[in-house]
Amino acid sequence: MSLPFKVGFGVAAVILAFVIWRGFVETKGNHLEPKGKIGKIRAEKVDENEMIAIVDFSLQNEADVEMLVRGIEAELTTADGSKVAGSVIAAKDIDNFFRNYPQIGQQFNPPLKARDVLPGHQSTDRMVCLRFDVPEDTWAKRKAVTLRIEDRTGPVTELVGK
Numbered sequence: 001m002s003l004p005f006k007v008g009f010g011v012a013a014v015i016l017a018f019v020i021w022r023g024f025v026e027t028k029g030n031h032l033e034p035k036g037k038i039g040k041i042r043a044e045k046v047d048e049n050e051m052i053a054i055v056d057f058s059l060q061n062e063a064d065v066e067m068l069v070r071g072i073e074a075e076l077t078t079a080d081g082s083k084v085a086g087s088v089i090a091a092k093d094i095d096n097f098f099r100n101y102p103q104i105g106q107q108f109n110p111p112l113k114a115r116d117v118l119p120g121h122q123s124t125d126r127m128v129c130l131r132f133d134v135p136e137d138t139w140a141k142r143k144a145v146t147l148r149i150e151d152r153t154g155p156v157t158e159l160v161g162k
Contacts, residue, residue: 028120032063032151034118038040038161039125046103051139052089052097053130056109057159060123066116067155073148079141086145089129097129112149136159 025130036059039106060077061067089097091111098107108157128147132139145158 005031011093032065032067032155033061033155034067034151034155034157036149036150036157038147038159040147041161042104043139044104045136045139046101047074049133049135051132051134052101053086053132053137053139053145054104054127055130055161056125056127057128057143057147057161058123058125059112059118059149059157061118061120064120066120068161069114069116070111070119070150071114072112072128074128074132074148075146075148076132076134077143077146078134078138081143083131084134084138086130088095088134089131092100094129154156 013159023057035131037056038055038057040056042056043051046052074088076084076086078084091113092093094111107127109125109127112128115124118124130145142162144160144162147161149157149159151157
């Protein structure tokens with residue numbers, strides 16, 4: 001190979017690498033990777049085998065695109081490591097719960113619902129109300145509560161709290 005060919009090939013490779021790198025940098029904000037953390041979990045026994053949990057959490061969207069909540073799922077990890085699925089209580093029923101169980105305290109944050117939008121470069125404090133079909137002693141000995149929030153485009157944020 002001749003020297004001019006090697007130099008030309010090297011310059012072309014550097015330019016191509018720069019263009020690819022620039023493409024990644026320019027589109028970084030288009031990748032939705034919401035983050036968050038659970039702040040406080042409060043629970044109330046409503047039946048022998050039923051606990052209602054209020055989960056307060058913060059959620060951050062650092063992307064350039066908005067997050068549109070597709071769904072919310074919850075899971076309880078018991079002391080023996082087994083998983084119990086939780087049900088999300090409808091936002092319209094949360095006021096009744098706080099009214100009927102004042103010992104749980106007050107509602108600090110608005111509930112997160114399906115189709116809620118979190119604009120890009122913003123954070124918010126929200127809450128969900130969850131129902132778990134477990135006795136009070138199982139709840140008290142839990143290892144973790146996991147909250148999964150899914151965006152309409154697929155990314156899932158997983159928040160874990162005790």
